[in-house]
Amino acid sequence: MMNDQTKTKIESFISSKPVVLFMKGSPEFPMCGFSAKVVELLASTGMDRNQLASLDVLEDPEVREGIKEFSSWPTLPQLYVKGQFIGGCDIVMDLAEKGELSDLVSEFK
Amino acid sequence: MTPDELKIRLEALGPDTQVEVDDLTGTQNHYQATIESSVFEGKSMIQQHQMVYALVKEEMASNEVHALSLKTSVPKKG
Numbered sequence: 001m002m003n004d005q006t007k008t009k010i011e012s013f014i015s016s017k018p019v020v021l022f023m024k025g026s027p028e029f030p031m032c033g034f035s036a037k038v039v040e041l042l043a044s045t046g047m048d049r050n051q052l053a054s055l056d057v058l059e060d061p062e063v064r065e066g067i068k069e070f071s072s073w074p075t076l077p078q079l080y081v082k083g084q085f086i087g088g089c090d091i092v093m094d095l096a097e098k099g100e101l102s103d104l105v106s107e108f109k
Numbered sequence: 110m111t112p113d114e115l116k117i118r119l120e121a122l123g124p125d126t127q128v129e130v131d132d133l134t135g136t137q138n139h140y141q142a143t144i145e146s147s148v149f150e151g152k153s154m155i156q157q158h159q160m161v162y163a164l165v166k167e168e169m170a171s172n173e174v175h176a177l178s179l180k181t182s183v184p185k186k187g
Contacts, residue, residue: 034176073155074162074169075176087155090178094154 002066010063010070014080017053018108022067023077024058031058034089035077041092042079045102046109081105110168111137118164123148125184133178141178149183157181 014020019042025031027039027049042052057064057076068074071085079086081104086092095101110118112130119128119142126146133139142161149157158179168174 068170072159074166085155087158090158090180091154 002062002069006062006066007070010066013053013055013063014083017051018082019047019052019105020080021052021054021077022057022063022080023054024056026056027052027054031056032076034075037089038077038079038092041096041101042105044096045105047102047105048108051105051108110165110173112140115140115142115165115174119144119161121164122146122160127184133176138173138175140174140176141180143180145182145184147184149181154181 021027021038021042023030023032023035023038025035027043030036030039039054043049055063057067064076067076067078071078073085073088075088078088079092086095086104092101095104112132116128116130119130120126122144123146126144126148129143131141131143133141144161148160152160158181161179161181162169162177165174165177169177
């Protein structure tokens, strides 16, 4: 079970920026294909890079497990916009295909 | 977890569930599943996916299944 400290850390990180991505590696050096895909799709919306906060779960094992419990979603990456869980790679790809991803982050361009 | 085991596990979603499982890497731990079921009716995509992941929660937590990419849909009527 996730301890409160991890939960608070996750919650505060999610509210730190309008667009938040829990991923393996960083946007500059993604360490997993699915994480890299989400970073690429976010970049293709033209959103302002400073509006994105990303956390490398490979450097934080407690958050790596805690985030799965927090969103009841078993995999990474996980994208949050304005504090709301959007989904993993599949859902972000589907949103991008429908043009809904850029709508979602349009105010952060 | 073999493709057949995964297929049977996902068919437990509901009586009219149609499941197609592809082993993406041939290593029986990176799967893509295409699932059509009326249990997804009225559910958002996230909820649909969460329903599926709930069925393989242990296998994913233990990393026996490392990746499970999902395509979920509701059967077309008529």
